[in-house]
Amino acid sequence: MQPVDPQELEKVGGIVARWQNRPGPLLEVLHEVQEALGCIPADAVGPIAAGLNLSRAEVHGVVSFYHYFREHRVGRHQLEVCRAEACQSMHSQVLIDHIKKRLDVDFHATTADGAITLLPVYCLGNCACAPAVMIDGELHGRVTPQRLDELLKALS
Amino acid sequence: MSVTIYVPGDSGALSLGAQAVAEQIAKLAAQRNLAVRIVRNGSRGLYWLEPLVEVQCAAARIGYGPVAAADVAGLFDAGFLQGAAHPLCVGPVEEIPYFKQQQRLTFERVGRIDPLSLDDYRAHGGFAGLTRALSMEGAAIVKAVTDSGLRGRGGAAFPTGIKWKTVLDQTADQKYVTCNADEGDSGTFADRMLMEGDPFTLIEGMIIAGIAVGATQGFIYCRIEYPHAIKVLRAAIAACIAQGYLGASVCGSGKRFDLQLRLGAGAYICGEETSMLESLEGKRGEVRVRPPLPAIQGLFGQPTIVNNVISLASVPIILAKGADFYREFGVGRSRGTLPIQLAGNVKRGGLIELAFGTSIQELLYGYGGGSASGRPIRAVQIGGPLGAYIPASQFDTVLDYEALAGIGALLGHGGVVVFDDTVHMGKMARYALEFCAKESCGKCTPCRIGSTRGTEVMDRVLAGVEVEANLELLNDLCETMLHGSLCGLGGMTPFPVQSALKHFPEDFHHVRH
Numbered sequence: 001m002q003p004v005d006p007q008e009l010e011k012v013g014g015i016v017a018r019w020q021n022r023p024g025p026l027l028e029v030l031h032e033v034q035e036a037l038g039c040i041p042a043d044a045v046g047p048i049a050a051g052l053n054l055s056r057a058e059v060h061g062v063v064s065f066y067h068y069f070r071e072h073r074v075g076r077h078q079l080e081v082c083r084a085e086a087c088q089s090m091h092s093q094v095l096i097d098h099i100k101k102r103l104d105v106d107f108h109a110t111t112a113d114g115a116i117t118l119l120p121v122y123c124l125g126n127c128a129c130a131p132a133v134m135i136d137g138e139l140h141g142r143v144t145p146q147r148l149d150e151l152l153k154a155l156s
Numbered sequence: 157m158s159v160t161i162y163v164p165g166d167s168g169a170l171s172l173g174a175q176a177v178a179e180q181i182a183k184l185a186a187q188r189n190l191a192v193r194i195v196r197n198g199s200r201g202l203y204w205l206e207p208l209v210e211v212q213c214a215a216a217r218i219g220y221g222p223v224a225a226a227d228v229a230g231l232f233d234a235g236f237l238q239g240a241a242h243p244l245c246v247g248p249v250e251e252i253p254y255f256k257q258q259q260r261l262t263f264e265r266v267g268r269i270d271p272l273s274l275d276d277y278r279a280h281g282g283f284a285g286l287t288r289a290l291s292m293e294g295a296a297i298v299k300a301v302t303d304s305g306l307r308g309r310g311g312a313a314f315p316t317g318i319k320w321k322t323v324l325d326q327t328a329d330q331k332y333v334t335c336n337a338d339e340g341d342s343g344t345f346a347d348r349m350l351m352e353g354d355p356f357t358l359i360e361g362m363i364i365a366g367i368a369v370g371a372t373q374g375f376i377y378c379r380i381e382y383p384h385a386i387k388v389l390r391a392a393i394a395a396c397i398a399q400g401y402l403g404a405s406v407c408g409s410g411k412r413f414d415l416q417l418r419l420g421a422g423a424y425i426c427g428e429e430t431s432m433l434e435s436l437e438g439k440r441g442e443v444r445v446r447p448p449l450p451a452i453q454g455l456f457g458q459p460t461i462v463n464n465v466i467s468l469a470s471v472p473i474i475l476a477k478g479a480d481f482y483r484e485f486g487v488g489r490s491r492g493t494l495p496i497q498l499a500g501n502v503k504r505g506g507l508i509e510l511a512f513g514t515s516i517q518e519l520l521y522g523y524g525g526g527s528a529s530g531r532p533i534r535a536v537q538i539g540g541p542l543g544a545y546i547p548a549s550q551f552d553t554v555l556d557y558e559a560l561a562g563i564g565a566l567l568g569h570g571g572v573v574v575f576d577d578t579v580h581m582g583k584m585a586r587y588a589l590e591f592c593a594k595e596s597c598g599k600c601t602p603c604r605i606g607s608t609r610g611t612e613v614m615d616r617v618l619a620g621v622e623v624e625a626n627l628e629l630l631n632d633l634c635e636t637m638l639h640g641s642l643c644g645l646g647g648m649t650p651f652p653v654q655s656a657l658k659h660f661p662e663d664f665h666h667v668r669h
């Protein structure tokens with residue numbers, strides 16, 4: 001995976017400046033940094049902490065608490081597969097086994113070509129159309145292994 | 157004259173191809189020189205029919221579903237713009253029994269209107285509640301909510317009016333209204349459907365709450381797993397600011413109410429109200445010790461209303477039509493309506509808003525049509541991952557807070573997940589423990605350690621290793637979690653585990669394949 005370009009780190013300052021005077025801004029800042037840089041790199045923690053008057057430990061503590069925030073970049077595409085109960089009742093496990101085999105990755109890992117990162121998710125609010133997956137923020141319902149293969153093909 | 161066609165923009169409908177259907181309709185209409193106006197409505201919640209396309213005809217909206225992009229040409233050929241017959245035609249949508257038998261109060265407009273059109277909203281009764289509220293004293297608004305009998309729809313079922321009264325009674329420079337839109341429970345999607353299908357109702361409810369208790373700042377805390385709802389909420393807030401419903405003087409009343417959207421970051425525990433407040437403050441979502449109550453010292457230490465999306469979205473109709481109108485619905489101490497979410501292995505899953513008091517049986521077979529697989533329904537889980545598993549022998553239980561508590565279950569946010577007879581209840585119980593271990597905020601030992609230990613012990617049970625001794629150990633762990641946890645995550649994880657053990661012991665005593 002590509003590391004974060006030092007020049008891109010400059011975006012952090014602008015984000016922090018915009019949120020500095022608003023109440024309880026850290027989560028919003030982290031969301032924007034991750035959106036802009038693809039992750040929250042260790043090098044960004046210092047500027048964020050300084051700009052918001054927090055310690056580095058506090059910022060790091062928040063980043064590590066939330067499953068959504070990540071310290072390293074992931075693949076070009078994100079495939080999130082629902083592991084929660086309603087999807088289980090519609091045999092999401094069969095789908096998950098299929099995906100892991102097809103992509104040759106486990107959860108939280110990226111395919112060898114850097115194309116797809118596989119992530120577990122716990123309910124996408126599509127429980128009446130289970131099993132559900134989300135690809136790059138787009139929701140899909142009643143996903144069969146065949147349908148998933150089509151969706152993956154459309155990515156490349 | 158152009159024909160109005162509704163193609164849902166709801167993410168559930170989009171997940172089944174609604175976007176391609178809308179594009180195909182626009183393309184073919186242009187090719188055929190037919191004037192159409194495509195409205196992206198919310199979903200009616202009849203998910204087995206999605207994408208459900210509706211055509212506005214003289215007498216009613218005629219539905220076609222489920223429509224795939226490949227069906228569109230055939231629909232044009234058949235004359236669907238005139239509501240003509242076609243194999244996919246389901247007739248007038250509001251006459252479909254699944255829809256017609258419902259009592260839609262909170263979801264009255266969802267699926268009917270353009271979610272982001274304030275004109276449409278007003279034309280369908282929107283802001284009638286706010287208009288009334290603006291002519292009332294704060295205490296009278298709070299009294300109306302109390303008298304309606306509304307109890308929090310997020311899970312704990314605490315009377316909303318009493319919570320508001322506590323905030324009203326505090327003297328403070330700043331008070332807050334926060335909306336819990338974290339909707340983390342599996343099997344639930346009512347918050348999402350409402351935010352996507354009628355976001356102004358939620359905003360109106362929050363403004364009324366602010367005016368009632370003297371809070372000038374609101375926050376909606378929406379989970380990051382709902383990117384589509386986030387987009388709709390952003391646009392809805394901007395529209396309300398532009399037309400003076402939000403800001404320094406709500407509708408020219410001189411009363412301020414500002415509203416901000418804040419995003420979660422994938423932590424289930426942040427749906428617990430004090431954890432949500434920590435998260436809104438930009439911190440780790442660790443649960444706070446109570447007291448103090450959030451109503452007294454909540455966000456940034458100030459008096460704060462915390463309510464679920466559906467609780468707040470039910471307020472406008474209570475103000476518009478009166479407390480008596482609302483409390484006419486329901487049974488016993490469960491007043492009003494409940495948006496039930498029917499999900500999982502069921503033929504006709506969807507959103508069913510009904511007065512409290514419908515039986516599980518009626519829901520599963522009358523509405524749901526049985527399992528999706530056609531196999532017998534073996535169990536349902538109601539109330540999310542912390543809810544009990546209920547066996548078929550108890551399907552005559554009705555859905556109200558007290559009746560479910562009576563069988564050791566809970567209603568929670570009203571999600572009902574259906575399992576057929578292929579389910580392995582041992583695995584479901586193990587999953588409940590694993591989920592708790594993964595999502596624990598780490599503040600108290602029974603939850604943090606107990607769930608991890610519980611998962612290991614369960615693994616041994618399922619492997620057939622010293623089953624009786626390990627089941628006893630598991631029970632002790634559950635009792636410790638039940639009584640020694642600070643919040644419901646640790647305190648309620650024993651519900652799915654122990655109910656599975658109690659009602660389905662055969663799944664724990666030998667390895668099923």
Ligand SMILES: Cc1cc2nc3c(=O)[nH]c(=O)nc-3n(C[C@H](O)[C@H](O)[C@H](O)COP(=O)(O)O)c2cc1C
Nearest residue numbers: 308309310336338339340427428429463464467644
């Ligand atoms: C572990 C846990 C998770 C919760 N998740 C949610 C949630 O996602 N949404 C919600 O509205 N309430 C959730 N609650 C309930 C809230 O703590 C709180 O009772 C509710 O937001 C109050 O609003 P209401 O009175 O309108 O229901 C959760 C509670 C616990 C213990």
Ligand code: SF4
Nearest residue numbers: 597599600603643646
């Ligand atoms: S029960 Fe679990 S989630 Fe709740 S406060 Fe304790 S450790 Fe945190």
Ligand code: FES
Nearest residue numbers: 082087124126127
């Ligand atoms: S359980 Fe999978 S989308 Fe809700």
